[in-house]
Amino acid sequence: MSEPVAESVTDLVLSAHDITVGYGAEPVLRDLRVDLPRGRVTTIIGPNGCGKSTLVRVLSRLLRPSAGEVRLDGVPLQTFRGRQLAARLSMLPQNPLAPEGMTVGDLVARGRQPHQPWYRQWSPEDEEIAAEAMRHTGVDELAEWPLDELSGGQRQRAWIAMTLAQQTDLMILDEPTTHLDLAHAVEVLDVVVGLRRHAGKSVVLVLHDLSLAARYSDHLVVLDRGGLVVEGPPAEVMTEPMLASVFGLKAHVFPDPVAGLPTVVPASHA
Amino acid sequence: MSDQTLVPARRSARRGVRIGPVGLAVRPWPVVATLLGLAVLVVLVVFSTVTGTLDLPLDRVWAALTGAGTRIEELVVLDRRFGRAMVAVLIGFALGCSGGLTQSITRNPIASPDILGVSAGAAATATFILTIPGAVGDATSASAVLVPAALLGGLVTTVLILALGWRGGFSCLRLILVGIAVNALAASLTTWLLTRASLDSAAVASRWLVGSLDGVRYDDLAWLLPVVLVGLAASLVLSRDVAALRLGWDIAGSLGTPPGRTEGLALAVAVVLAATTTALAGPIGFVAFVAPQAAMRLFRTAGPPPLAGGLVGAVLLLAADMVAQRLPVPLPVGVVTAVVGAPCLLYLVIRNTRRASV
Known part of the structure; x- marks a missing residue:
């Protein structure tokens, strides 16, 4: 997880260009541009209703954006035939x-x-x-x-x-740890992330638990109100100011003593 | 979290056969159930061919079947008995298959053409034709007019149901309410048509409207057989995509099937099957609803299976018709299927409500 995230276009497995979903003053997603590095685990985080699930449905072609384009390995999603796409990209929806x-x-x-x-x-x-x-x-x-x-x-x-x-080379999992206790959540994420390591697969997750997101991701994408706030490695993205402004959460973030990855501890007023 | 629940291990036992490039998963029980179902069907057809009100010895029945009988024997055995049994088998298959398709794509047991009013809508347009003096000539050409009319009515009703029932999915309660409304609408239209009709045509139409095989003849097979064969082929081709759709719209899409196209095609096939049977035998209630649900339990499949539903529907309708004919006062088969089917509907509604409230 310490290697730098790939920058060049050919190292992107999936890229979304100026995606807009919905119309009017408050579309669900607005001019969103996201690049997902190949062979990495990317996790999309954001407060409830920020458009995470909508983005994931657009990325897997289940929802057609009203503007913009998604490319898989540089090829527009719309040009794939059904089974052809399904052999390269899998998506597990929520519930x-x-x-x-x-x-x-x-x-x-x-x-x-x-x-x-x-x-x-x-x-x-x-x-x-x-x-x-x-x-x-x-x-x-x-x-x-x-x-x-x-x-x-x-x-x-x-x-x-x-x-x-x-x-598939690319797996998209929308909240795969819902209904799981921490031990089983970790077990599932170990399986998914292990695939990335051993088989070079690209994984896109939506996760609620911020500490798990920081632990298992190479790349974090933070959404708020249908727009991209920030993306990058967890250590740079998961900061106290970000949590305060995006999630409205007062929390302490510090590196854990074992791996040095950012850990989120909410500040309690009780 | 109850994830720690210890359950005894049951490892995979999916077996299959592979012949050249062709491969199919084979589960022992559905194969046995299919063979049993076919055996029961054959026994029922044979029984209804050799028995009846007219006491004919076996050799005379055989003579009639092979074309060596008298005119009366041939009329009784071929038309009244064997023909009627075969029509019952095909109509039962069409209804069961139709219900299996609609219940699968909506993931809702209530969504069958008879409960929702597709059959009633088809019946209303068919009644319209039946009550126009002179529109339906002699009995032999009746089907040629009634089938297209019923198809049109069935399609229009389906569009109406979709417009009223679809709210990003089909909820059980909403579908029941839409079904009640559409059935009532079609029934009042039919009643109105009957009040305007001549006494003769009203009598014919009323008899037909209960759902009865009294009027069917050997020649009706010419209409039914192609429709049923098309339904059978379409169900086979669509079976995998329909099965994927049972996992939900999004999963079906991410498995590479076109969910919208699957829904549209399956619905179209279901409406054609249901409307054709309505044109020939009137709106026979509850078979399309009960048969796939029974098949799902008998064949132990996940979701109501269209083809097995057709097989169960064929057995069900033939058995119901044999009972209806042999009662002290013969009844239209629609009455018998309603007596069997209505309690099943109540059971499913009660169980669904319980599940939703837990």
């Missing part, structure tokens, strides 16, 4: 809901869909990839369980396994 009775194994196998022609919906290789994704997230022993009989944390890890099975 996904599986149909009643669906098993973990079936859900994770769905992640192989972008790689399968319609006449080949099953193959030993696809099964192996799905099984590996389940081992990575620790749900391999739950494969035959229906999701609705599992706890929130187990369910979330199953969804992440589905996203992993998609085997």
